[in-house]
Amino acid sequence: MELSFYSKYPFTKGAKELMSSAKVSDEFKLSEMARRRVISAIKDGKIPIMSTELEDSQLLLQIASYAVSRMIVTLLKSRYYINRYAVAEAKRANAYLTRDSDESVLRIARELGIKCDIDGYYAVGFEGYLRYAPKSPDYKLVNRKLVRGKVRLRRAEFIRILEEAVRLKIESELPLKIENVPDRINDSAEAVKGEIPKEPKPASISLEGGEFPPCVNKLLENLKTVENLGHTARWALAVYLLNVGMKPDDIVKVFSTSPDFDERVTRYQVEHAMKRGYKVPSCASMDFYGLCIANCGVKSPLGYRRGAVGKYTASGKQS
Numbered sequence: 370m371e372l373s374f375y376s377k378y379p380f381t382k383g384a385k386e387l388m389s390s391a392k393v394s395d396e397f398k399l400s401e402m403a404r405r406r407v408i409s410a411i412k413d414g415k416i417p418i419m420s421t422e423l424e425d426s427q428l429l430l431q432i433a434s435y436a437v438s439r440m441i442v443t444l445l446k447s448r449y450y451i452n453r454y455a456v457a458e459a460k461r462a463n464a465y466l467t468r469d470s471d472e473s474v475l476r477i478a479r480e481l482g483i484k485c486d487i488d489g490y491y492a493v494g495f496e497g498y499l500r501y502a503p504k505s506p507d508y509k510l511v512n513r514k515l516v517r518g519k520v521r522l523r524r525a526e527f528i529r530i531l532e533e534a535v536r537l538k539i540e541s542e543l544p545l546k547i548e549n550v551p552d553r554i555n556d557s558a559e560a561v562k563g564e565i566p567k568e569p570k571p572a573s574i575s576l577e578g579g580e581f582p583p584c585v586n587k588l589l590e591n592l593k594t595v596e597n598l599g600h601t602a603r604w605a606l607a608v609y610l611l612n613v614g615m616k617p618d619d620i621v622k623v624f625s626t627s628p629d630f631d632e633r634v635t636r637y638q639v640e641h642a643m644k645r646g647y648k649v650p651s652c653a654s655m656d657f658y659g660l661c662i663a664n665c666g667v668k669s670p671l672g673y674r675r676g677a678v679g680k681y682t683a684s685g686k687q688s
């Protein structure tokens with residue numbers, strides 16, 4: 370039972386303790402599994418989930434492959450690869466939690482320091498909610514029911530919050546401080562380098578005769594430092610860039626450094642926003658979304674660039 374739990378959630382304290390004393394007999398198989406795990410995470414943005422009805426030796430390999438994967442990712446020496454790997458591990462945890470019992474979901478929440486109980490719905494402590502809730506209007510506190518200081522959530526919404534907490538936990542624990550790396554792990558890291566896409570270069574946006582407003586600059590900066598933007602932030606940035614005349618191809622390049630970047634999905638979303646002719650949200654709406662970071666004295670981020678005469682272009686390499 371515990372092995373099965375830890376194979377699904379190898380980032381937990383119990384799994385770590387288990388690995389400090391467990392011995393995996395097939396080192397070659399372990400390196401191979403870890404190599405595939407990292408390649409899948411970075412190349413496809415996801416890690417396939419496995420049956421939890423496997424033999425103990427297989428479950429142990431699963432847990433150990435997480436530990437070795439973290440060493441391999443560390444050896445890639447890139448914040449972009451680390452963050453992309455963390456996104457995929459967090460999505461994997463989400464997939465298991467979705468299928469798992471309420472008891473397991475609560476156990477993971479406790480492990481991540483999120484207070485929660487179930488009383489017909491998930492009631493989540495304020496602090497954890499504010500820290501991990503996605504930055505989108507749906508999760509704004511004004512749109513939520515509060516009962517005795519706790520936020521009511523549906524199960525899928527709560528698991529989404531746990532996904533974010535797992536992502537941040539994994540991100541914050543990497544890179545590892547490692548010395549004396551075994552040859553086989555160094556070899557695996559070299560093999561991974563040959564099989565993953567190159568790290569994308571941040572698109573540099575040039576603009577003649579005008580400046581981006583602080584809110585847009587902040588979102589562009591976040592992308593350059595390979596931070597994941599929330600759904601609304603992405604949408605607002607894409608709509609802003611479309612409205613100032615940037616081409617969809619160039620906008621897709623701007624998003625290519627996002628750790629969960631998927632070119633097909635991004636292109637679809639940008640082209641969809643263009644077809645629908647979405648207008649840039651007002652400053653009041655940006656404030657409501659938590660995206661306004663200054664008081665510029667304008668009503669719309671578009672107003673900030675009035676007088677700008679230049680063309681917006683982006684250059685950068687996609688992976």
Ligand code: SF4
Pocket residue numbers: 582583584585651652653655656660661662663664665666667668669670671673
């Ligand atoms: S006031 Fe408007 S333009 Fe300025 S940061 Fe806020 S949303 Fe952006």
